[in-house]
Amino acid sequence: MSLSPLSAMLDALPLPALLISSDERVCAINARARALLGTDGLGRHYISALRQPAVLDAVEQCFADGRERTTRYLGVEGGRDTTWRVTSAAAALEQGRGVLLSFEDITALEEAGQMRRDFVANVSHELRTPLTALVGFVETLRGPAKDDAAARERFLGIMEKEAGRMARLVEDLLSLSRVEEEERLRPATPLPLADLVRDVAELFRPLAARNGLELVVRVPDAPFSVPGDAGQVRQVLNNLLENAIKYGTGGGRVELTLSGPRQEPSLRGEGVRLAVRDHGEGIDSHHLARLTERFYRVDTHRSREVGGTGLGLAIVKHIVNRHRGRLRIESERGKGSRFTVILPTA
Incomplete structure (x- = not known):
């Protein structure tokens, strides 16, 4: 030939x-x-x-x-x-x-394999610390602190905190799995977003007050709907507000703002904006691009202290993607952070 x-x-x-x-x-x-x-x-x-x-x-x-x-x-x-x-x-x-x-x-296969390995390693790492603490306290309560009532109460409080941390991690892992499974299925049910925002805000007012913060809510008077999954959009609000209250301490207030429908260039059509703003310490710019990665934390020690699992913003990202929306993150050190979700109205 x-x-x-x-x-x-x-x-x-x-x-x-x-x-x-x-x-x-x-x-x-x-x-x-x-x-x-x-x-x-x-x-x-x-x-x-x-x-x-x-x-x-x-x-x-x-x-x-x-x-x-x-x-x-x-x-x-x-x-x-x-x-x-x-x-x-x-x-x-x-x-x-x-x-x-x-x-x-086979690049995609290799990357998927690496993601699975990283995911298993991260989950194992996150579970190892509370499990080690629980095992250690159980041994102590059975041994040296067996008859020490004060130590027993203190250890049981710490054990409860560590068990709660594991429960939150498992719940977030299940939520992330459900969201990823449904990500290709775009919601079509009309969702009255203003009513949902008001309901979630009322639930978070006590938490904000306990942290010395005022929760300021701005919602348009005119009713409107967007195609959306009520449970998942509620989860987006929960995660963003919880983060803002946890990390915005000392900033005086947290602002939750919903804008009415308008043209959104990023959507090439009409959309609404849902923004959560805190006035806390803010985040250095080099962290912003990685905030939605699984288990990524700006301050690992502080995140664990306040009960963070490192999965909240990853869940938000996947939910926003499922709704064909956009997530925008703005922050400046010392001036707080703003997380904006842009959702299409049709």
């Missing part, structure tokens, strides 16, 4: 591919492979074209015994690291045995 038909065949493949002839030179390569390797490679020895040891070993072994082998190739695309599964298979050419390399992009 001549080289021209070989090149034409490889160009028809949906994957990057190249063919190495019996003289160990690249005799055909398609456009996808050229883009991946960053070089034409045609006519060059496969070592100079491929360069990565694992791939070179697979090609060498395939030349030696003709058996198919699979390895990995690490690339870069648009500044992003990519991972490819490379299959090297023997090809019978007129000049003798050649090797056909095909590249399959």
Whole structure:
């Protein structure tokens, strides 16, 4: 078979591919492979074209015994690291045995696997501390503090706090799982948002007062609805208000504002804005892009002290995505933070 038909065949493949002839030179390569390797490679020895040891070993072994082998190739695309599964298979050419390399992009699979590993590691880490504390206190109550009533009461209070922390973590994990499962299903039920905002605000007034804060609520008088899941939008409000009250202590007030329908460029249509503003310490700018990551905390010690699980804003993000909305976060150190949810009205 001549080289021209070989090149034409490889160009028809949906994957990057190249063919190495019996003289160990690249005799055909398609456009996808050229883009991946960053070089034409045609006519060059496969070592100079491929360069990565694992791939070179697979090609060498395939030349030696003709058996198919699979390895990995690490690339870069648009500044992003990519991972490819490379299959090297023997090809019978007129000049003798050649090797056909095909590249399959498995970057998404690798990232998903890494996310699962990170998730398990984070959950294990979050549970280890309260579990260790509970085990330690149980041993103490059975031993040295067995007959010490004062110590028993103090330890039981701490155990209750740690057990509550684990319960909140499990509940947030279940909430996140439910939200992710439904994320592709866009809500269509009309939701009177102003009424929901007023109801949630009343529930949080006592908590705000206990923290020395005034909860200021601004809601339009004219009624309107948005397509939404009432339970999930309530959860968004709960999480944002709880954070604002926990971390806005000393700021005097927390503001909950709902704006009426108007054109929203980010939605390319009409939408409403739901904003929660505190006047606390604020957040340094370099943290803002990562706030919605699972288990990401600006101040790990303080977050755990006030009962945070590190999942609240991740849940908010997924709920907003399900509603085809936008989440905007603004903050400046020493001037507080504003979290704005933009929801489409249709």
